[in-house]
Amino acid sequence: MxxxxxxxxxxxxxxxxxxxxxxxxxxxxxxxxxxxxxxxxxxxxxxxxxxxxxxxxxxxxxxxxxxxxxxxxxxxxxxxxxxxxxxLDLCVLKTLFRATGPEPVADIVRAAPTGSFARRVWFLYEWLMQARLDLPDAASGAYALIVDPEQQWAAGGVTSTRHRVKNNLPGTPAFCPMIFRTPTLEAFVTRNLAGEARALVAGVPADLLARTAAFLLLKDSRSSFEIEGEDPPQDRIQRWGQVIAEAGRRPVDRAELERLQRIVIGDARFVHLGLRTEGGFVGEHDRTTGAPIPDHISARHEDLSGLVDGLTAFDRMVAPALDPVLAAALLAFGFVYIHPFEDGNGRLHRFLIHHVLAERGFNPPGVVFPVSAVILDRIEEYRRTLESYSQRMLPLVRWRPTDRNNVEVLNDTADFYRYFDATPHAEFLFSCVARTIDVDLPAETAFLKAYDTFKARVLNIADMPDRLLDLLFRFLRQNGGTLSKRAREREFAGLTDREAAEIEAIFTETNPVAASAAAQIR
Structure with a gap:
């Protein structure tokens, strides 16, 4: 000071x-x-x-x-x-209170003991600093809301008689990012996407919905690995897909996160499992020296236990009071900034999105929105969203390289991960969820309906096994609704010219969009 x-x-x-x-x-x-x-x-x-x-x-x-x-x-x-x-910018406020010390804040309250702003500042000081000011309890003054709900999204509200305020902060002192109200977010919340999704699947036959759900689940699992630049074997993709399918069934605590990390990693011979015991960063290494070139520096390993406890307390105590997509954005992006593990953070970050949506009953029973697939399609926008905070935080983290080409953080950074503006993250996640409802779910259902119709009509022309029917459908899809000369001479040499022409007509009739798009590409 x-x-x-x-x-x-x-x-x-x-x-x-x-x-x-x-x-x-x-x-x-x-x-x-x-x-x-x-x-x-x-x-x-x-x-x-x-x-x-x-x-x-x-x-x-x-x-x-x-x-x-x-x-x-x-x-x-x-x-x-x-x-x-x-x-409220809680990171600025807490850093300010550290700089002022308690007396200037107490003086503000003494000067206006019944003022709503003074009592809000008083509460925020004691809540953030976990320290009591030398002030008697407030004796009068209308109860004031800590978060202005017209500016930022707030939780339910717990009365503090000492300050005569209602604490409607969407978190605890250990973890409380904030989201500003924006026209974009207001429009998404008003749409009631969960209701739209339930109405969308209401008329889909159960067997068709089950197949749609299975495909979307596999698509999400595969995409989550692709985002990390991995191409794992199919059985590993399916195992992780099964984990995603069970999202929301168990509370997320530290033990559960560590269990999920073990599943994500698979072969852990060269990976430390559990919370990191050293620094961490996202970025590159210098090709010559191996020195770290960070784009984002993770939370100090000394702070991980408290930060993860803050995350899990948020999921247990606060998330149920918020819109499910907003809660998912706060939890998932908070987790990925903290980066508590040596490996597996990205896939667990996206799992947490599914966890909150499923736990809150946001998606229809048995259906997983392929959020990872949408993120993969919008990977540059996803990176910009992550950088909306990490680039502003990075210059404030003092660090030095270690002899293992890692980073050692030299200053206290825990509050950077507890309190951040998650508005861009909430807008991005809402747009991804909306895309899955507007495009992916109806498109996959329509695709399977078209495939079933195609298959039934082709079987009236020529009896062939499912494996060959699948191959026939793929060839037609890839070639704009016509069978190539090679396919006619090899796999489907047994078809007559009339049968081949009739099958091509069936495909065009049942898949007009696919046939037209492929034909334009040709």
Whole structure:
């Protein structure tokens, strides 16, 4: 606390932490606090400043307010501004409280003991710091919500009589990422995707639905390995698919995560199982020296036990109070940033998505949405989503290479993994789930219906085993609805010209989209 921020709140600027402002403006709220107290935190995705015009507008990651919104140039003024207009950034707040110490916060409460913002700051200090301020319990004041539900997604709410507030934070001090309300997320939640999925499968015959579900499950399992750049044997893909099919049946605790890691890894001769006992990172190694080149640095191994306990407590205590897709985004992306294991983190991260959706009954019984397959299709967007936070966090992690070409983290980073803005992650996951309902589930059901019709009609022309029927269907699909000369001369030499023509017509009639697409490619 050697830096005294009083009278050090900056004046108008055009650049803040290498981020240009749309006009010369006065940093306010979190931006002002980060600058005045020199807080080493991931800078929020959106910052606030006071402009010169008399209208509020957003541009280039800034929300520019009018001169009449100018806060008092002190701790209380900018804290109140942040809570009123910017929502909660728990990482900034906890780092700020460490910098101020308890007395300046207690002074804010003493100056306005019945004020809702003062009591919210008071609660947040004690909740985040796990320390009690030298203040008597609040005697009056209407109960205030800690999270403004019009700005950010909140949980149910537990009354704190000491502060006369309702704690509706979507987590615990050990793990509490936040999600801002956006038009995109509001639209997805309003759609009721779970209801759409149930209505979609309601008219599908049970046997057809079972086959659809089996294909989607295998597709998801295979895609999850492909995302990691792996091409495992079919039996390993099927084993992991069976694990995904059982998602949501068991509580996720540390023992369950370690059990799942053992299944994911398979051959563990060269992999340490269980929580890491050294550093970890995602990235490359220098080709000459082998030195680490991190894109993301995982949580310190000393912090893993507490962070994983925070994750599992969130799943048990908080996730049921949130929209299932939002809860899945918080749990799964929190896990992948922590990266608690030496290997297997990516597949377990995607398993946790299935776990929350299944546990909450979001997907129809027996049906797994192939989220991993959609992620694979959108792999660059997936990487950008991960980088939306990891790139802002990476410069704040001090590390050195080890003699094993790993990383050793030198500063306290645990809060970076506990508290982050998961809004981009929630939007991305919702878009993936919507794609599975809008495209994958109906497309696979339609495909199997078409295949069954094709198969039944072909058997009226020529009796052949299922293996050969499958091959015939694949050849026609690959060749735009016509049998190649090679296929006619080899596998299907027994068909007459009339029978071959009739089968081609059946395929085109039952699979018009596939036939048309393949024909265009040709």
């Amino acid at each position: 050697g830096h005294d921020p009083q009278n050090h709140f900056s004046g108008p600027v055009t650049v803040f932490h290498d981020r240009r402002l749309p006009e010369e403006a006065l940093p306010a709220g979190y931006a002002a606090l980060i600058d005045a107290y020199r807080l080493a935190v991931p800078v929020p995705l959106r910052l606030a400043a006071i402009g010169q015009r008399h209208k509020i507008y957003e541009a280039e990651g800034w929300r520019i307010f009018t001169p009449r919104h100018t806060p008092h140039a002190d701790l209380a003024g900018h804290l109140t501004f942040a809570l009123r207009y910017e929502g």
